[in-house]
Amino acid sequence: MTQAAPAPALDLSTCDQEPIRTPGSIQPHGFMLTLAPDLAVLQASANLAAWSGMAAEGAIGRPLADVIGAAAAQRLAPELAADRGPHPYYLGTVATANGRHFDVLAHRWDGVTIAEFEAVDRAEPADFRNLYPLIGDFLLKVNEAGSIESLAQLACQHVRSVTGFGRVLVYRFDADGHGHVMAEARDEGYHSYLGQHFPASDIPVQARELYKLSRIRLIQDATYTPAALVPALNPVTGKPNDLSFAALRSVSPVHLQYMRNMNTLASMSVSLVVKGRLWGLISCHNEDAAPVAFEKRTACEQLGQILALCIESREDAAELQFRLEVRRTMVSMLAGLTQGSDFIENLANVFPDLLRFARAAGAAIVVDDRVLTYGDTPEQDDIVALVDWLTLHDHGDVFHTDKLSALYPAGERLVRNASGLLAMPISRIHKHYLLWFRPEWVHTIEWAGNPHAKEPAPGAPTQLSPRTSFAAWRETIHGTSLPWHGGEIELALEFRTALLGIALERAEQMAELAE
Numbered sequence: 001m002t003q004a005a006p007a008p009a010l011d012l013s014t015c016d017q018e019p020i021r022t023p024g025s026i027q028p029h030g031f032m033l034t035l036a037p038d039l040a041v042l043q044a045s046a047n048l049a050a051w052s053g054m055a056a057e058g059a060i061g062r063p064l065a066d067v068i069g070a071a072a073a074q075r076l077a078p079e080l081a082a083d084r085g086p087h088p089y090y091l092g093t094v095a096t097a098n099g100r101h102f103d104v105l106a107h108r109w110d111g112v113t114i115a116e117f118e119a120v121d122r123a124e125p126a127d128f129r130n131l132y133p134l135i136g137d138f139l140l141k142v143n144e145a146g147s148i149e150s151l152a153q154l155a156c157q158h159v160r161s162v163t164g165f166g167r168v169l170v171y172r173f174d175a176d177g178h179g180h181v182m183a184e185a186r187d188e189g190y191h192s193y194l195g196q197h198f199p200a201s202d203i204p205v206q207a208r209e210l211y212k213l214s215r216i217r218l219i220q221d222a223t224y225t226p227a228a229l230v231p232a233l234n235p236v237t238g239k240p241n242d243l244s245f246a247a248l249r250s251v252s253p254v255h256l257q258y259m260r261n262m263n264t265l266a267s268m269s270v271s272l273v274v275k276g277r278l279w280g281l282i283s284c285h286n287e288d289a290a291p292v293a294f295e296k297r298t299a300c301e302q303l304g305q306i307l308a309l310c311i312e313s314r315e316d317a318a319e320l321q322f323r324l325e326v327r328r329t330m331v332s333m334l335a336g337l338t339q340g341s342d343f344i345e346n347l348a349n350v351f352p353d354l355l356r357f358a359r360a361a362g363a364a365i366v367v368d369d370r371v372l373t374y375g376d377t378p379e380q381d382d383i384v385a386l387v388d389w390l391t392l393h394d395h396g397d398v399f400h401t402d403k404l405s406a407l408y409p410a411g412e413r414l415v416r417n418a419s420g421l422l423a424m425p426i427s428r429i430h431k432h433y434l435l436w437f438r439p440e441w442v443h444t445i446e447w448a449g450n451p452h453a454k455e456p457a458p459g460a461p462t463q464l465s466p467r468t469s470f471a472a473w474r475e476t477i478h479g480t481s482l483p484w485h486g487g488e489i490e491l492a493l494e495f496r497t498a499l500l501g502i503a504l505e506r507a508e509q510m511a512e513l514a515e
């Protein structure tokens with residue numbers, strides 16, 4: 001009997017390695033020229049002929065005026081000569097020699113001026129006037145929005161009004177790079193993704209890095225055929241052009257397949273950057289191909305910036321409030337600790353506060369082999385064994401996990417009341433530990449499609465391809481607790497420093513008494 005050869009293993013890192021900044025081509029709803037300082041054409045996109053009648057190869061080395069006409073070149077020349085840095089700026093709307101109209105964007109990057117000509121069906125320059133009231137309205141309503149969710153909802157509605165896209169959602173990244181849809185505005189006929197989760201691999205790491213720098217991207221038609229740059233290498237650098245900031249940058253073919261699988265032919269996304277971190281995206285979908293002109297994209301980018309600032313200030317306020325409350329509990333505990341003479345007994349006396357401090361269900365104090373517990377904790381023997389393991393695997397000043405069973409071999413038995421553990425040594429010399437336990441938090445995540453059903457790409461069996469189904473798929477998560485909060489860890493460390501201080505003071509007092 002012959003056995004089928006095992007399927008080759010999928011290389012899950014292929015997504016992260018696609019060089020999306022240097023695709024070598026553009027989306028064809030316009031054309032691109034790269035220009036020397038004297039505005040001679042260095043490179044042209046291969047679709048130049050379709051827009052201007054001149055073959056890309058024929059344009060190389062020619063003055064700009066030969067390619068787009070003298071009048072347009074004269075209009076653009078002063079602006080093109082100015083270096084305004086890496087973000088595309090709008091130079092105006094021009095008619096080329098063949099009578100077509102284009103919005104012209106330019107930026108200087110990678111040693112060349114990148115000029116992008118986006119086809120438009122109007123002769124007038126972009127009109128921002130209709131957009132100011134929309135942004136004004138958003139600014140007014142922002143103050144009334146109570147929560148981050150309602151702010152996000154408001155932004156979805158406004159971005160939908162500006163773009164006319166069928167579905168606009170705010171997608172928030174979790175700490176692990178997965179994300180979920182926290183707000184949504186959509187037309188009838190578009191189904192909802194609200195509350196659904198998407199795995200980190202849907203937006204690979206290099207894309208998330210790029211989106212921190214370049215804050216908006218539009219894919220006008222996911223069925224497009226890319227237009228290559230001619231010649232392929234940037235003559236200044238000798239390498240493929242870095243199109244990180246180009247509006248027409250051709251996007252990953254894997255992602256185009258993903259969009260088609262999602263029944264979305266046009267998509268736009270706006271980065272929400274909070275404190276230098278990609279917090280989320282405003283993501284827009286349309287079932288049919290759809291252009292979004294520069295002025296509308298700018299309005300959406302600004303809405304995104306305002307939303308990110310609002311998120312930042314709300315998060316800061318919530319964090320401050322949270323820390324204030326935890327600190328209040330800490331101060332009251334510390335006051336209690338200086339009362340009686342037995343330090344450990346004192347600590348046990350503030351057990352209720354200790355639980356409140358770390359939002360835990362159980363706590364234990366371990367003093368060598370003596371264990372004092374409070375609330376919902378594992379058995380004493382299990383706690384002793386756990387502390388032995390902690391001491392063996394030096395975890396520094398504080399150890400925390402929301403999935404103990406993934407790290408601690410015997411953790412499987414402790415899942416019910418100790419899926420979450422925050423532990424810290426409270427003596428520099430002895431095996432003295434303070435531990436907080438959080439119980440298992442069994443919860444369900446609704447994914448848009450089964451994230452574990454990884455599919456290979458046709459003809460490339462080790463490469464991951466986007467999943468074909470986005471139908472809701474529920475996963476029940478076992479063995480984890482509610483996550484520990486960064487502020488909780490920091491305050492626990494502060495508490496530990498104070499405890500060590502008190503213990504030291506006590507030791508000195510005892511020494512003085514003994515003298």
Ligand code: BLA
Pocket residue numbers: 014015016018020169171179181193198201202203204207217219250251252254255258267268269281283284464465466467
């Ligand atoms: C890019 N993936 C993206 C982008 C989004 C998503 C928003 C940014 C481009 C855009 O604006 O369309 C994913 N879109 C989503 C998600 C939602 C959404 C999560 O609307 C939620 C509602 N993608 C895969 C796999 C790979 C992959 C398996 O599913 C890799 C093998 C790759 N996605 C991928 C790449 C990019 C991307 C490479 C970058 C595209 C680019 O900018 O060139």
